[in-house]
Amino acid sequence: MGDDITRLTPKGQQRAERFLSVALEVFIEQGYEKASVNEVVRRAGGSLSTLYKMFGNKEGLFIAIIEQRALSIFAPLEQALADNSSPIDGLTRFGHRLLDFLLEPEALAMYRLVLNDLHRHPVMARHFLDHGPFQTLDRLTRYLAHHVSQGHLIIDDPRLAAGEFSGMLISDLHIQVMVGQVPNLPPEERQRRVASAVRRFMASV
Amino acid sequence: MGDDITRLTPKGQQRAERFLSVALEVFIEQGYEKASVNEVVRRAGGSLSTLYKMFGNKEGLFIAIIEQRALSIFAPLEQALADNSSPIDGLTRFGHRLLDFLLEPEALAMYRLVLNDLHRHPVMARHFLDHGPFQTLDRLTRYLAHHVSQGHLIIDDPRLAAGEFSGMLISDLHIQVMVGQVPNLPPEERQRRVASAVRRFMASV
DNA sequence: CAAAAAGTGTAGCGTATGCTACGTTTTTTC
DNA sequence: GAAAAAACGTAGCATACGCTACACTTTTTG
Secondary structure (H helix, E strand, O other), X not given: OXXXXXXXXXXXXXXXXXXXXXXXXHHHHHOOOOOOHHHHHHHHOOOHHHHHHHHOOHHHHHHHHHHHHHOHHHHHHHOOOOOOOOHXXXXXXXXXXXXXXXXXXXXXXXXXXXXXXXXXXXXXXXHHHHHOHHHHHHHHHHHHHHHHHXXXXXXXXXXXXXXXXXXXXXOOHHHHHHOOOOOOOOHHHHHHHHHHHHHHHHHOO | OOOOOOOOOHHHHHHHHHHXXXXXXXXXXXXXXXXXXXXXXXXXXXXXXXXXXXXXXXHHHHHHHHHHHHOHHHHHHHOOOOOOOOHHHHHHXXXXXXXXXXXXXXXXXXXXXXXXXXXXXXXXXXXXXXXXXXXXXXXXXXXXXHHHHOOOOOOOOHHHXXXXXXXXXXXXXXXXXXXXOOOOOOHHHHHHHHHXXXXXXXXXX
């Protein structure tokens, strides 16, 4: 924390990246508290001293991971929405990506990690929300607003509606997924859920 | 685990209950991994030996808590639905209770605790799901089905619809709440969210 | 290629944890 | 009220952890 800022030599850069990716792996496996910094070094190679010079302490390591990775897991969702698509198509595509995202084991573990341990780091939590889920939601909001302005939809509060649509898709899957009881949702079932949410949403706008 | 089963003497019963409630408190404060069994005894009184005779080990203590408490946090939700209420009234009442539940700090902490640590205990996770969230969802499902049979609503798959309605309410609040960034949602805002979800749902049935 | 900077390896300090052992005191049982 | 059972208190074992110190080797820089 109050340490010198390490200059990034090639070797150092490489080490830092390896530390981060291995640490993510360990954190996901064990959770923040149980994960051991020594174990990270053991798997990553390099030395404990270097790790501590780079990240200050365990928390610094965790924060660096969030900065680097947590946000990018939301990126694919935003690409599903092209303004020139019809609402039904756009929402359907978005819905499929959202479900895929929810069921992806790695993203899921990462998500759980964030939920577990971010509530004691308000600044990071804010950062995560703003650049992760909220950004995605804002994109969906703009998409809806666009179609409202085109006269295709009638929505009072597009932001609220965007949340409602996402929520409908996730619904009770979320809790199942989080406690590890993932029904290995066959494609027809995903199809059915997306179609139902889109239909219900479109019926109300 | 492989220990004698403790006979329940009055004193013992009392101790066990105190252990459980204090342990819940400590687990909520610190999370499962970080919480210390010694700390539980320190706060609860009694002795470490007694605790270990009663619950076997730390995990046993955690499991006993889940058995006793985790399920009861869902109970109030089910009472919101009386079959003879109109769908709008019933769903509105259910919606308000669901939001209240989501924002209740203690239930929230408990919920987070469950999410954190239950995914490595499949049996417990199943038990929790079946007797907690799923039971609530089933109640809502029956409520909807009842009104379908009365001709008040048209719903293909009431179970799916129940999930969608709940999901709409929770929507993006869930993630905010979980990472501790709870907007202290004023009553008008809750009102607005519930009303919107009910309206949107009713427009689609 | 030499000086400076960065990365390495290891040993270990201080502390905390889960859990057990065991002798004493309290509570329950009949 | 005495024998049996349960609860208590304490001390401590074994282990693991986060983190620092320090002497060393490798890499980078000019």
